[in-house]
Amino acid sequence: MFRNPIFLSGFFIIFFIAFVCVFAPFITSYNPNAIDLKEALLSPSSRHLLGTDTLGRDLLARLLYGGRVSLAVGFVAVGISVLIGVALGSIAGFYGGVIDEVISRFIDIMLCFPSFFLILSLVALARHPSLYIIMAIIGFTSWMSPARLIRAEILSLRQRNFVIAALSCGLSQRRVIMRHIIPNAWGPVMVNATLSMAVAVLIESSLSFLGLGVQPPQASWGNILLEAKECLGVGWWMSVFPGLAIFFTVLGLNLIGEGIRESLHK
Amino acid sequence: MKEEILSAKNIEVLTAAKKFILKGIDLQIFSGEVLSLAGESGSGKSTLALALTGLLPASLKLGGEIIWQKRRFDLAALRKDTLSSRMLHGQISYIFQEPSSFLNPTLNIAAQLTEVFIYNQKKTYPQALDLSRGLLELVGIKEAEKKLYSFPHQLSGGEAQRVMIAMALAQRPKLLIADEPTSNLDVTIEMEILSLIKNMQQRFGFAVLFITHDLSLVRYFSQRVVFLKAGRIVEESDTAHLKDISNPYIQSLLEAAEALQDYE
Numbered sequence: 001m002f003r004n005p006i007f008l009s010g011f012f013i014i015f016f017i018a019f020v021c022v023f024a025p026f027i028t029s030y031n032p033n034a035i036d037l038k039e040a041l042l043s044p045s046s047r048h049l050l051g052t053d054t055l056g057r058d059l060l061a062r063l064l065y066g067g068r069v070s071l072a073v074g075f076v077a078v079g080i081s082v083l084i085g086v087a088l089g090s091i092a093g094f095y096g097g098v099i100d101e102v103i104s105r106f107i108d109i110m111l112c113f114p115s116f117f118l119i120l121s122l123v124a125l126a127r128h129p130s131l132y133i134i135m136a137i138i139g140f141t142s143w144m145s146p147a148r149l150i151r152a153e154i155l156s157l158r159q160r161n162f163v164i165a166a167l168s169c170g171l172s173q174r175r176v177i178m179r180h181i182i183p184n185a186w187g188p189v190m191v192n193a194t195l196s197m198a199v200a201v202l203i204e205s206s207l208s209f210l211g212l213g214v215q216p217p218q219a220s221w222g223n224i225l226l227e228a229k230e231c232l233g234v235g236w237w238m239s240v241f242p243g244l245a246i247f248f249t250v251l252g253l254n255l256i257g258e259g260i261r262e263s264l265h266k
Numbered sequence: 267m268k269e270e271i272l273s274a275k276n277i278e279v280l281t282a283a284k285k286f287i288l289k290g291i292d293l294q295i296f297s298g299e300v301l302s303l304a305g306e307s308g309s310g311k312s313t314l315a316l317a318l319t320g321l322l323p324a325s326l327k328l329g330g331e332i333i334w335q336k337r338r339f340d341l342a343a344l345r346k347d348t349l350s351s352r353m354l355h356g357q358i359s360y361i362f363q364e365p366s367s368f369l370n371p372t373l374n375i376a377a378q379l380t381e382v383f384i385y386n387q388k389k390t391y392p393q394a395l396d397l398s399r400g401l402l403e404l405v406g407i408k409e410a411e412k413k414l415y416s417f418p419h420q421l422s423g424g425e426a427q428r429v430m431i432a433m434a435l436a437q438r439p440k441l442l443i444a445d446e447p448t449s450n451l452d453v454t455i456e457m458e459i460l461s462l463i464k465n466m467q468q469r470f471g472f473a474v475l476f477i478t479h480d481l482s483l484v485r486y487f488s489q490r491v492v493f494l495k496a497g498r499i500v501e502e503s504d505t506a507h508l509k510d511i512s513n514p515y516i517q518s519l520l521e522a523a524e525a526l527q528d529y530e
Contacts, residue, residue: 096324097324158323159323160367161362161364161367161368162367162368162369162370162371164316164321164362164368165360165362165368165369165430165433166370167321167355168319168321168355168358168359168360169355169356169359169381169382169386169433169436169437170351170352170353170354170355170356170382170386170437171352171381171382171385171386172348172352172385173348175381175385179370179373179381180370180373183370183372183373184370184371184372
């Protein structure tokens with residue numbers, strides 16, 4: 001995997017973005033929420049590398065701290081969805097019968113809702129959602145595709161010889177699932193998880209752009225763009241840089257997913 | 267007469283489309299004997315092996331019962347009764363053809379061998395590791411220490427089958443079901459594996475149900491043989507009197523075995 005050029009390029013993009021976001025205080029000395037109206041709307045310069053916004057806040061600082069939020073939402077949301085998806089999918093795939101039927105129909109029902117509008121209405125219901133609620137909402141509305149994937153994998157793995165052998169050794173079903181089936185289904189799930197992390201980052205940005213996600217003054221890439229929309233004509237830097245940040249994050253995650261997929265098929 | 271350890275009564279296996287794969291199978295296995303189960307491909311030998319402990323895929327319907335060490339198990343109920351099947355699987359071990367596909371590709375040999383000791387026999391990890399190393403040496407694996415930390419794809423077919431035998435022995439089985447254990451190995455290794463199974467059988471005294479389509483192996487390996495054709499038992503005999511059977515099916519199997527020997 002670490003020899004695959006696609007995976008590597010994606011990995012370095014994401015590693016770089018995550019690194020600068022995590023170590024933001026060492027990279028910029030500005031407070032992302034410090035308002036300084038005298039400095040408002042400055043274009044990129046040596047004092048403010050990426051310029052400032054309408055309230056005079058340093059854009060680089062807001063981008064880096066906002067990146068923490070966006071990446072954390074993506075990561076945790078995908079974690080939740082993979083956890084739920086793997087649990088339900090493997091139960092459905094292994095036990096089959098009525099259990100499988102119930103879980104599969106539930107997945108079908110969940111897939112009927114256009115997910116973004118489902119998220120929108122859930123967020124609206126929550127009024128002023130905290131970061132954690134947004135993570136949970138995205139996670140709880142996106143577990144269906146890992147669930148389906150792992151169910152399909154397990155249906156085929158369950159007939160594989162080494163699973164029969166493990167059962168013939170008298171090991172418990174739970175142990176066979178945890179130790180012999182799920183690890184072998186892990187590859188496609190990892191691909192799916194990285195790709196859906198890209199989607200989760202996009203959803204968070206879209207929500208914040210609509211003013212429903214992360215609430216100001218806390219920065220996220222989406223709400224920086226929302227503020228930038230007001231002055232698209234005078235401050236191009238305010239919309240270009242957060243746009244690029246989202247673009248490269250999604251690109252990097254997609255490259256990682258593609259790279260894992262390629263190395264699995266070798 | 268020897269003591270009967272497994273007796274199968276009226277075993278039936280049907281596909282979802284109600285087609286019979288096995289019909290009305292009655293079978294007795296006595297303690298410490300080697301019973302061969304012979305038949306052409308597609309006659310249901312492997313299905314019967316798995317059916318005996320309820321290991322078949324859920325899509326197949328299973329009927330009949332077995333009496334294992336004087337306890338009666340209804341096979342259809344057994345598949346749902348995880349406790350009884352675990353008990354049964356702890357005492358009846360399997361080895362299969364294509365041994366490497368029966369090892370989990372994501373775990374090394376040590377992890378798979380110690381599992382049996384740790385989870386079924388409640389040993390600690392260091393104890394389990396010692397026992398596993400001992401077993402690998404017992405089944406004739408060279409550099410057992412190194413092989414413990416190998417993954418299945420790093421083993422040859424013969425080594426993988428020895429590991430499977432070690433795994434089967436780990437459970438101290440009363441019955442070993444060997445489903446064409448050598449059909450994918452070359453001839454020299456075939457004889458090594460067979461004599462290994464025979465040695466272990468004599469040493470530990472378990473019974474063996476030996477499944478094969480090769481009648482020359484049947485004579486070498488076992489005292490009694492049951493013939494299966496199209497899902498039914500057609501003949502049962504001592505291996506010494508194979509030639510006396512007039513059944514044309516068995517004669518054709520015998521001729522095939524002899525023709526093969528001449529060819530070799």
